[in-house]
Every structure is written in structure tokens, then in C-alpha cells.
Amino acid sequence: MKKEQTAILVFVMTICLIFTILASGCTFLESDQPENNQVSPADLVTAQTTQQVQPESTQAAVSWRDYYPDYDEQTKSGLIEDAKDEIVRLFPNVERSELEGYWQDHESSTYGPPGIVFANVDDTSEKYMEIQKIRWKGLEQNIHNNIVAVKVDPGSGDVVFYGRESWYKPLKEEIRTVSIEEAEDKVLEFVRNAKGNDFIEEKENDFYICKIDVDSSSGMGLAYIVLFNTYGGVQYLNDQIYVQYDLIEDVVRRYRDELKDPGLMKNLTTLSPVPTISENEAKRLLETKLKESYPGEDLNIQYRILNGHENSLNWYDQDELVYADQPDPIRLIWYITFSDSEMRKEDSRKTTTAIIDAHTGEIVSLNFRDIKIS
Structure with a gap:
């Protein structure tokens, strides 16, 4: 019934109980439906868009107030x-x-x-x-x-x-x-x-x-x-x-x-789950941004694949977006964890995250040195 995935376990916990999952063993419970009804993250990396992707400016037709x-x-x-x-x-x-x-x-x-x-x-x-x-x-x-x-x-x-x-x-x-x-x-x-x-x-x-x-x-x-x-x-x-x-x-x-609320999430998750740009393309967009911001500096960017949660596709369902009075459709994003040489000198485990729209290539969130995008 279950398909186990193995990962190295690492943990960081702050005193305010806000945690970042640094490593985990994960289980995805298999569906009884045929395989071709499921879209796996591995397939998504190289797949082409198979359905019409709504423009990011499209306003969702619902609000959380319709459900509460x-x-x-x-x-x-x-x-x-x-x-x-x-x-x-x-x-x-x-x-x-x-x-x-x-x-x-x-x-x-x-x-x-x-x-x-x-x-x-x-x-x-x-x-x-x-x-x-x-x-x-x-x-x-x-x-x-x-x-x-x-x-x-x-x-x-x-x-x-x-x-x-x-x-x-x-x-x-x-x-x-x-x-x-x-x-x-x-x-x-x-x-x-x-x-x-x-x-x-x-x-x-x-x-x-x-x-x-x-x-x-x-x-x-x-x-x-x-x-x-x-x-x-x-x-x-x-x-x-x-x-x-x-x-x-x-x-x-x-x-x-x-x-x-499942009805709210269904009506907000209207974009295609198949990315328009691949993970490698998203990383190139990130590196271009960093090179433009720090010209002539060899940042020596390294990516860390810690588990299935990080460095993978996600729906970007932040509370402030979902519970807005006029919410936009939930974005499909690449969640990319990386570090530069200065961060690794300070602590080999230190990383930061870039969130990149998997349809438009927009950098949605990035906190690196003096770059503050959110």
C-alpha cells in the first residue's frame, strides 16, 4: 500500500517552534487509480504543458468568505x-x-x-x-x-x-x-x-x-x-x-x-500542474539574477536536495494569499534550496531558498544578502 522513500535525516528547530524540514523519510500513499492518472514530480521536470495555463493576472472566482x-x-x-x-x-x-x-x-x-x-x-x-x-x-x-x-x-x-x-x-x-x-x-x-x-x-x-x-x-x-x-x-x-x-x-x-477548505483549494488551484519551465531552467534564471546583482563575483552556487519537500514542485499556498479577499490562483512554483561559498564558510549546513514561478519564471521569493524579494 505504501511506497517508502529514503532520505538523510537532519533537523533544525527554533525556540518559537517554526521548523524547517532539513531531511526526512517520506511515504506517498499510492492511489488505486491507474498510473497514468497521477503526475509525478519526476515526470513534471521534462514534460511539456498539456493544457491551457491561465494567465497569472487571472483573478480567482472565489474567496475564503464563500466557505466560512x-x-x-x-x-x-x-x-x-x-x-x-x-x-x-x-x-x-x-x-x-x-x-x-x-x-x-x-x-x-x-x-x-x-x-x-x-x-x-x-x-x-x-x-x-x-x-x-x-x-x-x-x-x-x-x-x-x-x-x-x-x-x-x-x-x-x-x-x-x-x-x-x-x-x-x-x-x-x-x-x-x-x-x-x-x-x-x-x-x-x-x-x-x-x-x-x-x-x-x-x-x-x-x-x-x-x-x-x-x-x-x-x-x-x-x-x-x-x-x-x-x-x-x-x-x-x-x-x-x-x-x-x-x-x-x-x-x-x-x-x-x-x-x-477543500472546495476553496480546488477553486484556487486552477493552473496546470505541469510546469512550463523545468527545474534546470528555473535555476538558470536564479543564477542570472545573482550574477546581475553581484557582477564579477564567483558565488560558487551549490544546490542541496534534502528531501522530496525541497528542490521540487509545489503549490504556493501561503495563508496571506489564500485568505486574501480577492485571491489570485495558487501559483505552481519551484522550491530551490542553495548556498554560496560565504554561507558554507560560516556553516556548511546553511542554505537559503528561492521560489520561482514554474509557469512564468518570475522570482516570487528570494532572500539572499541584500536581495529581498517576497
């Missing part, structure tokens, strides 16, 4: 109560009577649809407390309850965020009770429980699954499992479900369901 209705205050109150029921169902250690949620409108968040937010949720289990006692060697002043934040989508009723407010690196001697392979299965089961069996059966052939064994490189006791949504065989850059799984406690530690 306004609610009156009475309806909001009822949905908040429904959200409490869903939280308790998914996280049975939570006491419903202690839940206090508030409504977050689209305008009050950075981007995205409305949500119901619950802060300071106590999701403490006996196992969690046992591990804390071991980790802190019985020092009571350092042992605290498992306080998390939860967000629920009022439209679907699904939990779309769950995360602990604090977490500490485990001791080396703490036992990993779950392997990374088991973690993937447990994450898929959690998603099935959170979003329903029908969702898994409908979407399993579309997901591109990346496994990141963070524990092996950092000793953090975590595995990251990311389910990227795809369309036409091409992966979305951000339409995903992201899960941190605790290999010691055997629980989900952080969960982000960033999948957007």
Missing part, C-alpha cells in the same frame, strides 16, 4: 459548547467544566478563517506526572501540570491546534517506548479519530507523508510526522497536518491541522 460564513452571537455560543465536547472526546484527561473558550474572528488573527480558542487547558495524565517526577528528580517546584492551548474550527467542529505551553528535553536514560514507524501509525490513527474515518479513506491517496526522526539527531524524544496535501500529483507547500509525537510518553505533543 458569518455567525451571530447565539450561534457562536452554541458552537463554543460543541467545541468543548469535541475537546473532551479527543483528549479525555481534560475536564469539560474547566474549559473557557473565546471566538477569534478572521480579522483578529494574522490570517485564516475564524476559530474558537481555549487557553490554559489542563491535559495532565498520570503518565505525564510520572515522567515529570523522573525528569526533575522529584523536585516538586519544577513539576507542573500539562497546560495546553487548543483551537477548534467552528465550521467543521474539528480540533485544528493542540500544543503544550512548555516542554523540557528528556534525560538520555529515559526509555523510548515508541519507534518512529510506530509513531507514524499512531499519528494516522489520531488523525482518523480527530477528522473521521471517512476523511482518511477519502484523502489517504492524496497525502505525501514525511517522517522526521528528531530524536536520533537531537535526543529530544520526538518524531515529527507531516501529512502534506497534494493536487495533480504536486504537493502544497503549506496545506498540511503537522504532528509532534512524544516517543517517551507515547502521546501527541503538538498538533496543527492546517488543511484549508
Whole structure:
């Protein structure tokens, strides 16, 4: 049922939990449909455009507001109560009577649809407390309850965020009770429980699954499992479900369901999934830009192919674009990771990214020295 891909695992994590996937083993769940209905990234590199590509100036016929209705205050109150029921169902250690949620409108968040937010949720289990006692060697002043934040989508009723407010690196001697392979299965089961069996059966052939064994490189006791949504065989850059799984406690530690409304995404993903320009052509466009900006300097550009997520085709579904009041069609882009000699002198692992429109050749995003394109 699954076709495994192998990759070298490397991990970088910032304290604000914004992560860049540096290496991963990935699984693309095969479809039961015939092979010729799928467009693979390898085929896309050399294929010619087989259908009419809409001009980039074409305005999409829909907006996120068509899929996320306004609610009156009475309806909001009822949905908040429904959200409490869903939280308790998914996280049975939570006491419903202690839940206090508030409504977050689209305008009050950075981007995205409305949500119901619950802060300071106590999701403490006996196992969690046992591990804390071991980790802190019985020092009571350092042992605290498992306080998390939860967000629920009022439209679907699904939990779309769950995360602990604090977490500490485990001791080396703490036992990993779950392997990374088991973690993937447990994450898929959690998603099935959170979003329903029908969702898994409908979407399993579309997901591109990346496994990141963070524990092996950092000793953090975590595995990251990311389910990227795809369309036409091409992966979305951000339409995903992201899960941190605790290999010691055997629980989900952080969960982000960033999948957007499927109808909205379908109506915004209207361009051809077959690129007009190849990856090599995109790299030549990038190198031309760099040579023009730094004439006479030998930058010694090197490209790094770290995994299936980077240096490949993606749909460029940034939230600020998808949730604009008048969105353009989602671009098909080449996501290219590279470094120059100065970056490698500083740190051999250091890279930056260029995002290039795979139909027009426009450099959509580039942050290199004094070049700031976004």
C-alpha cells in the first residue's frame, strides 16, 4: 500500500517552534487509480504543458468568505459548547467544566478563517506526572501540570491546534517506548479519530507523508510526522497536518491541522500542474539574477536536495494569499534550496531558498544578502 522513500535525516528547530524540514523519510500513499492518472514530480521536470495555463493576472472566482460564513452571537455560543465536547472526546484527561473558550474572528488573527480558542487547558495524565517526577528528580517546584492551548474550527467542529505551553528535553536514560514507524501509525490513527474515518479513506491517496526522526539527531524524544496535501500529483507547500509525537510518553505533543477548505483549494488551484519551465531552467534564471546583482563575483552556487519537500514542485499556498479577499490562483512554483561559498564558510549546513514561478519564471521569493524579494 505504501511506497517508502529514503532520505538523510537532519533537523533544525527554533525556540518559537517554526521548523524547517532539513531531511526526512517520506511515504506517498499510492492511489488505486491507474498510473497514468497521477503526475509525478519526476515526470513534471521534462514534460511539456498539456493544457491551457491561465494567465497569472487571472483573478480567482472565489474567496475564503464563500466557505466560512458569518455567525451571530447565539450561534457562536452554541458552537463554543460543541467545541468543548469535541475537546473532551479527543483528549479525555481534560475536564469539560474547566474549559473557557473565546471566538477569534478572521480579522483578529494574522490570517485564516475564524476559530474558537481555549487557553490554559489542563491535559495532565498520570503518565505525564510520572515522567515529570523522573525528569526533575522529584523536585516538586519544577513539576507542573500539562497546560495546553487548543483551537477548534467552528465550521467543521474539528480540533485544528493542540500544543503544550512548555516542554523540557528528556534525560538520555529515559526509555523510548515508541519507534518512529510506530509513531507514524499512531499519528494516522489520531488523525482518523480527530477528522473521521471517512476523511482518511477519502484523502489517504492524496497525502505525501514525511517522517522526521528528531530524536536520533537531537535526543529530544520526538518524531515529527507531516501529512502534506497534494493536487495533480504536486504537493502544497503549506496545506498540511503537522504532528509532534512524544516517543517517551507515547502521546501527541503538538498538533496543527492546517488543511484549508477543500472546495476553496480546488477553486484556487486552477493552473496546470505541469510546469512550463523545468527545474534546470528555473535555476538558470536564479543564477542570472545573482550574477546581475553581484557582477564579477564567483558565488560558487551549490544546490542541496534534502528531501522530496525541497528542490521540487509545489503549490504556493501561503495563508496571506489564500485568505486574501480577492485571491489570485495558487501559483505552481519551484522550491530551490542553495548556498554560496560565504554561507558554507560560516556553516556548511546553511542554505537559503528561492521560489520561482514554474509557469512564468518570475522570482516570487528570494532572500539572499541584500536581495529581498517576497
